[in-house]
Amino acid sequence: xxxFLELFFGGLTxxxxxxxxxxxxxxxxxxxxxxxxxxxxxxxxxxxxxxxVAGVLTAMGFPALxxxxxxLVVAVVYCSAYGYTMEKIAYKPLRGxxxxxxxxxxxxxxxxxxxxxxxxxxPNFLPFPNLIGEFEFMEDYAHILGSAxxxxxxxxxxxxxxxxxxxxxxxxxxAMRATAQNRKMAMLLGVNVDAxxxxxxxxxxxxxxxxxxxxxxxxxxxxxxxxxxxxxxxFTAAVLGGVGSIPGAMLGALVxxxxxxxxxxxxxxxxxxxxxxxLLVLILIFRPSGLLGKAPTQKV
Amino acid sequence: MKTLMKGLVLSxxxxxxxGPALADTIKIGVAGAHSGDLASYGLPAVNAAKLVxxxxxxxxxxxxxxxEVQAEDDQCKPEMAxxxxxxxxxxxxxxxxxxxxxxxxxxALPIYKAANLVVMSPSATNPPLTKSGEFPNFFRTIxxxxxxxxxxxxxxxxxxxxxxxxxxxxxxxxGKGVAEFCKAAMEKAGKVKVVLFEGIGADQxxxxxxxxxxxxxxxxxxxxxxxxxxxxxxxxxxxxxxIAIPFLTDEGVQGPDFLKLAGNDAxxxxxxxLIDVSGNAMYxxxxxxxxxxxxxxxxxxxxxxxxxxxQSLLNxxxxxxxxxxxxxxxxxxxxxxxxxxxxxxxNAQGDAQAEGVGFSVYxxxxxxWELNK
Numbered sequence: 324x325x326x327f328l329e330l331f332f333g334g335l336t337x338x339x340x341x342x343x344x345x346x347x348x349x350x351x352x353x354x355x356x357x358x359x360x361x362x363x364x365x366x367x368x369x370x371x372x373x374x375x376v377a378g379v380l381t382a383m384g385f386p387a388l389x390x391x392x393x394x395l396v397v398a399v400v401y402c403s404a405y406g407y408t409m410e411k412i413a414y415k416p417l418r419g420x421x422x423x424x425x426x427x428x429x430x431x432x433x434x435x436x437x438x439x440x441x442x443x444x445x446p447n448f449l450p451f452p453n454l455i456g457e458f459e460f461m462e463d464y465a466h467i468l469g470s471a472x473x474x475x476x477x478x479x480x481x482x483x484x485x486x487x488x489x490x491x492x493x494x495x496x497x498a499m500r501a502t503a504q505n506r507k508m509a510m511l512l513g514v515n516v517d518a519x520x521x522x523x524x525x526x527x528x529x530x531x532x533x534x535x536x537x538x539x540x541x542x543x544x545x546x547x548x549x550x551x552x553x554x555x556x557x558f559t560a561a562v563l564g565g566v567g568s569i570p571g572a573m574l575g576a577l578v579x580x581x582x583x584x585x586x587x588x589x590x591x592x593x594x595x596x597x598x599x600x601x602l603l604v605l606i607l608i609f610r611p612s613g614l615l616g617k618a619p620t621q622k623v
Numbered sequence: 624m625k626t627l628m629k630g631l632v633l634s635x636x637x638x639x640x641x642g643p644a645l646a647d648t649i650k651i652g653v654a655g656a657h658s659g660d661l662a663s664y665g666l667p668a669v670n671a672a673k674l675v676x677x678x679x680x681x682x683x684x685x686x687x688x689x690x691e692v693q694a695e696d697d698q699c700k701p702e703m704a705x706x707x708x709x710x711x712x713x714x715x716x717x718x719x720x721x722x723x724x725x726x727x728x729x730x731a732l733p734i735y736k737a738a739n740l741v742v743m744s745p746s747a748t749n750p751p752l753t754k755s756g757e758f759p760n761f762f763r764t765i766x767x768x769x770x771x772x773x774x775x776x777x778x779x780x781x782x783x784x785x786x787x788x789x790x791x792x793x794x795x796x797x798g799k800g801v802a803e804f805c806k807a808a809m810e811k812a813g814k815v816k817v818v819l820f821e822g823i824g825a826d827q828x829x830x831x832x833x834x835x836x837x838x839x840x841x842x843x844x845x846x847x848x849x850x851x852x853x854x855x856x857x858x859x860x861x862x863x864x865x866i867a868i869p870f871l872t873d874e875g876v877q878g879p880d881f882l883k884l885a886g887n888d889a890x891x892x893x894x895x896x897l898i899d900v901s902g903n904a905m906y907x908x909x910x911x912x913x914x915x916x917x918x919x920x921x922x923x924x925x926x927x928x929x930x931x932x933x934q935s936l937l938n939x940x941x942x943x944x945x946x947x948x949x950x951x952x953x954x955x956x957x958x959x960x961x962x963x964x965x966x967x968x969x970n971a972q973g974d975a976q977a978e979g980v981g982f983s984v985y986x987x988x989x990x991x992w993e994l995n996k
Contacts, residue, residue: 326835330832332831333829333832334832336829337828337829340829446660447880448851448852448884450883450884450886457863465863465865466864466865466866467864469864538828541829542828543884543885543886544852544856546852549826583832584831584832587832588836588839591821592821592822592823592832592833592836593794593822
């Protein structure tokens with residue numbers, strides 16, 4: 324039983340890491356039906372920004388939690404600027420084009436950003452300080468759940484709830500839903516569609532930035548490829564849960580995390596990807612739009 | 624006009640023909656990664672060859688012939704390696720130092736074999752390159768990957784007295800190879816029981832599940848086959864989960880990057896690494912020459928191996944009193960060369976046997992790799 328619980332928490336850790344990145348993916352998809360492949364790169368840039376801020380502030384002698392707070396704020400601002408600019412440069416001009424064009428543009432953006440960081444920073448792995456530290460009250464449970472994991476789980480859950488409420492109950496959220504349903508109609512009714520889409524990218528990028536800093540605290544190292552690798556898993560999670568659905572991204576990520584963890588624990592980690600993607604195929608056979616995805620309604 | 628053209632063509636041909644390889648020089652072709660990500664693996668070999676050539680030329684050359692060095696870049700890419708090999712063959716290189724990466728070496732070897740050229744790598748560790756017997760013209764001055772596994776197994780059994788270990792690898796060619804050879808050696812010796820043998824993705828964000836499995840299996844130690852990013856993540860997450868059992872790993876991890884990435888968690892970890900030759904008198908002289916020529920005593924990766932390879936080849940040419948392929952081959956197999964890795968003899972397969980070729984075990988102490996005696 325204890326072994327089961329340990330594996331459960333292992334799965335929860337992994338799942339929440341995937342979820343934090345998947346939320347941004349699924350949100351952008353929900354509004355403009357674009358799979359933003361560069362999302363992983365924004366996550367990576369968030370981690371690098373956090374590292375630079377942490378380096379400077381550590382040298383100035385600030386306490387760890389203050390550094391974490393500042394690093395998060397700076398990463399969020401910086402990545403939002405990236406997300407906003409990226410949308411204006413790479414996606415907005417293609418808004419009227421067929422669906423493949425922005426997809427290719429997104430892949431191009433992803434490769435561009437990765438190589439840009441490679442040239443501007445380094446291709447090597449860099450150590451990332453654990454800004455979250457180890458909480459005292461977690462001391463007795465450290466063997467099953469680390470402090471950084473706890474923070475990641477809580478932040479992911481909070482982000483999911485906040486996003487859901489925002490989209491359901493605020494004016495801007497309603498504009499977002501309207502844009503998602505029918506962009507032209509929303510525009511005719513006075514919704515500023517450009518502003519809505521920009522805001523979507525800003526929120527998505529902010530989530531990626533928070534994810535970048537927190538997850539780097541857990542893994543302890545970053546390099547230019549982390550975004551691509553995390554992006555693939557997060558994208559899988561988003562599809563599993565139903566791309567476009569915010570609770571779906573969380574659920575999909577947890578299902579993926581648990582599958583990997585239990586497959587490792589009871590069978591073999593050699594096959595964790597086989598089980599994870601086998602499950603994806605199975606779910607998509609029986610529920611083509613994902614666990615919580617809505618089947619697309621035919622417009623007649 | 625016609626005669627003028629003819630004259631021009633003739634003189635051009637003469638100039639071009641006279642350029643490369645005067646008959647009385649020994650041309651050492653040095654092929655490897657000299658640019659790109661892995662340039663730091665390949666450039667020290669060029670420096671080593673140049674330093675040996677300089678030293679030998681100052682003493683009057685080999686058999687009265689001067690030694691020159693021609694470097695060709697392959698960026699560790701197989702497709703570029705074949706180009707570099709073709710270039711060196713057509714430029715009439717006498718012998719080849721290289722290539723640096725195993726994959727590139729494997730791609731280039733058939734070209735050298737067809738051209739009857741002796742090739743000696745300071746760094747290609749893939750076992751079949753020599754052990755398959757496919758390339759009798761290939762030699763190396765570095766120990767092969769399959770010697771690390773048994774070294775780790777012996778260390779775990781005899782020095783650490785472990786009874787049960789978990790062997791984890793990164794599913795890559797190199798890491799899995801080390802892990803499998805280690806497992807085979809442990810099973811053969813019978814002193815250590817392998818309770819877990821699994822591959823984990825080096826790019827995964829979290830290893831909680833496999834760490835719980837290591838604990839569940841009752842392992843008294845972990846052997847990891849792979850490179851530093853995966854190793855540092857695994858050891859950090861193990862230590863965070865308060866699993867303090869010994870951590871043994873390979874030469875792909877034994878370097879400064881692992882210490883930087885794992886920080887305090889690296890403390891106490893063991894790893895196999897190339898035998899330290901910094902005490903060798905000839906190496907010390909080479910490092911001094913390096914300091915004079917390039918302004919630093921940091922010689923870099925595989926420098927000693929490349930230096931020894933150049934020394935061995937020139938020694939063979941000297942003893943054979945010939946630059947013919949058959950004569951060099953015979954001398955390499957029968958003569959002993961005095962090099963910065965100690966006295967080198969090559970076995971029938973082409974692997975160097977010397978006191979400076981092989982692996983020792985290092986341990987992280989106070990943030991540094993120290994030889995474990």
